[in-house]
Amino acid sequence: GDASRRSLRGSAGALRCSEGKGTGGGGGARWTRRRSFASKGNMEVASKSGGFTPIFSGGKDRQKGSSASKLTRGAAVLSLYSQAPDHEAALEELESFALDRLKVLRGIERARLSNKNEQELRQRVKELTDKHLNGLTKEDAVRKDQISHFVLRLAYCQSEDLRRWFVDQESELLRCRFQVLLTAEQQAFLSRNGMAIQTLDEREFASLRDKLVASIQCYNSGVDANRIRKATPQEGAKTFFKVPFEKVTELVRSRRVFLHRGQAYVPYNQVAPLVVGQFKQQLQKGLLVTAKSWVHIAEHEESSRLAPIVQSLSRQYLGPDYSETGAGGKGAGGSVATISDLPALAKNHFPLCMRQAYNELKDNHHLKHFGRMQFGLFLKGIGLPLEEALVFWKQAFSRKIPGDKFEKQYAYNIRHNYGKEGKRADYTPYTCMKVIGSGGGSGEGSGGCPYKTFSEKSLSAQLSNMKISGADQKQVLDLAKNKHYQLACGKVFQLTHNAAADEGINHPNQYYDLSCRCHDTVAAPRTPGL
Numbered sequence: 001g002d003a004s005r006r007s008l009r010g011s012a013g014a015l016r017c018s019e020g021k022g023t024g025g026g027g028g029a030r031w032t033r034r035r036s037f038a039s040k041g042n043m044e045v046a047s048k049s050g051g052f053t054p055i056f057s058g059g060k061d062r063q064k065g066s067s068a069s070k071l072t073r074g075a076a077v078l079s080l081y082s083q084a085p086d087h088e089a090a091l092e093e094l095e096s097f098a099l100d101r102l103k104v105l106r107g108i109e110r111a112r113l114s115n116k117n118e119q120e121l122r123q124r125v126k127e128l129t130d131k132h133l134n135g136l137t138k139e140d141a142v143r144k145d146q147i148s149h150f151v152l153r154l155a156y157c158q159s160e161d162l163r164r165w166f167v168d169q170e171s172e173l174l175r176c177r178f179q180v181l182l183t184a185e186q187q188a189f190l191s192r193n194g195m196a197i198q199t200l201d202e203r204e205f206a207s208l209r210d211k212l213v214a215s216i217q218c219y220n221s222g223v224d225a226n227r228i229r230k231a232t233p234q235e236g237a238k239t240f241f242k243v244p245f246e247k248v249t250e251l252v253r254s255r256r257v258f259l260h261r262g263q264a265y266v267p268y269n270q271v272a273p274l275v276v277g278q279f280k281q282q283l284q285k286g287l288l289v290t291a292k293s294w295v296h297i298a299e300h301e302e303s304s305r306l307a308p309i310v311q312s313l314s315r316q317y318l319g320p321d322y323s324e325t326g327a328g329g330k331g332a333g334g335s336v337a338t339i340s341d342l343p344a345l346a347k348n349h350f351p352l353c354m355r356q357a358y359n360e361l362k363d364n365h366h367l368k369h370f371g372r373m374q375f376g377l378f379l380k381g382i383g384l385p386l387e388e389a390l391v392f393w394k395q396a397f398s399r400k401i402p403g404d405k406f407e408k409q410y411a412y413n414i415r416h417n418y419g420k421e422g423k424r425a426d427y428t429p430y431t432c433m434k435v436i437g438s439g440g441g442s443g444e445g446s447g448g449c450p451y452k453t454f455s456e457k458s459l460s461a462q463l464s465n466m467k468i469s470g471a472d473q474k475q476v477l478d479l480a481k482n483k484h485y486q487l488a489c490g491k492v493f494q495l496t497h498n499a500a501a502d503e504g505i506n507h508p509n510q511y512y513d514l515s516c517r518c519h520d521t522v523a524a525p526r527t528p529g530l
Helices: 073-077 091-112 118-132 138-155 160-179 183-192 202-217 225-230 233-237 245-253 272-301 306-313 339-348 352-364 369-381 386-397 403-409 411-417 432-438 456-465 470-481 485-497 508-523
Strands: 005-011 030-033 052-055 083-090 240-244 258-260 263-267
Touching: 073 138, 073 183, 083 091, 083 138, 091 118, 091 138, 091 160, 091 306, 091 485, 118 160, 138 160, 138 272, 138 306, 160 272, 202 225, 202 233, 202 258, 202 263, 240 245, 245 263, 245 272, 272 306, 339 352, 339 386, 339 508, 352 369, 352 508, 369 386, 369 411, 369 508, 386 403, 386 411, 403 411, 432 485, 456 470, 470 485, 485 508
Parallel strands: 005 030
Antiparallel strands: 005 083, 030 052, 240 263, 258 263
């Protein structure tokens, strides 16, 4: 009903909520502009506000009846998101749309770090957007794209790391979308967004022809150098444009443009970095403005409705929760683990975080509280029944904890995790985001993600024990150093199983299940006669 609806309107900046009346007497909302841009083509975010204010009312899509209706689907969806849309959306839609976009952005991150070439990356982005951000009509696709972007802005404005990640993935999405447009569509997009580019006149091209030809011969620009060398001044001038060099720093850094008197001379087929650079600058400013205002809104005005959704998005796990294990039951993958299985399972199938917990427990006969929760729920998720879990932990603690003390201080918590004590909730194993964000206190047995908590020397030793060395080890260490902890874990999976985790590693129990499947595939007997 109206009481559960939101509509988005305004510019890409801070937020503020205010109560009012809904369109039908209920509690709808729309985002109204508090300060607009100086002009339609202005690409700068207002320095102080540039925000949008939810008030209770309805709204109409400003795209309807506009020239946007004449665009192809790809051109219509492409946006610099300089202004938030005026769409109505239920709270459930806000979350659903944001989660779908999150799947796209995380898929882009994995594709970029899997050494895919440019064509493969574009194809992967198309597959992801067709699957998660499409709509029955062009208008549906635009609506979902706009709403999902601005909801994720709220979730990813809250720390420098989150902002950096969001800007990187959104920029790559924009770049791939822009590059598949026709040249006329690209030029129309630049015009609509006030990014006028300066063309060369014939005399200027003639005077710089040799240097421009030399510059495009130095890299694979996709421009035929011989054609430029033989072109008339009129034809050649249409092949390049010039912009201040600071607008295309990516091209300057990779030495893909000719620089002359502060101007970068760019082939028309290399215009994407200009668009991406402008978008990055705008988005970074918008996220900072949003971060300053969202704190107040989340605490005072949207604490019970929008804030919980936004708060969970940046930590969202999108896979199974591995919660289907009861006392004596099976794991989420349908397996049952026993105490006697654990040594071999730990060696062959546990992710490094759980292998480390198992080894520390075996060596020190104790884990701290978070380490016990992390490892205990993982064991529950792989199918270790409650009765076996009680025996396992009692035996593991036996050298330091007498049996009667174990029953009083630890057995209750184990039964509680299995839903047999207290409120009898079925606690689920921790996701990677939970492990990364909450674990890793001081001292051994604290749990956490080793790719985050280990020193480079300690992590290197662990990788060597797993027979990962040389360039492969360096790649894992570099991913961990750059805070790509789950990607580092995924790379280890790839190196130790000779198979890729296509959806990335997002859960320790997911790693375990994938590892078991790889083992089953390799160990499966061949069919006689084949």
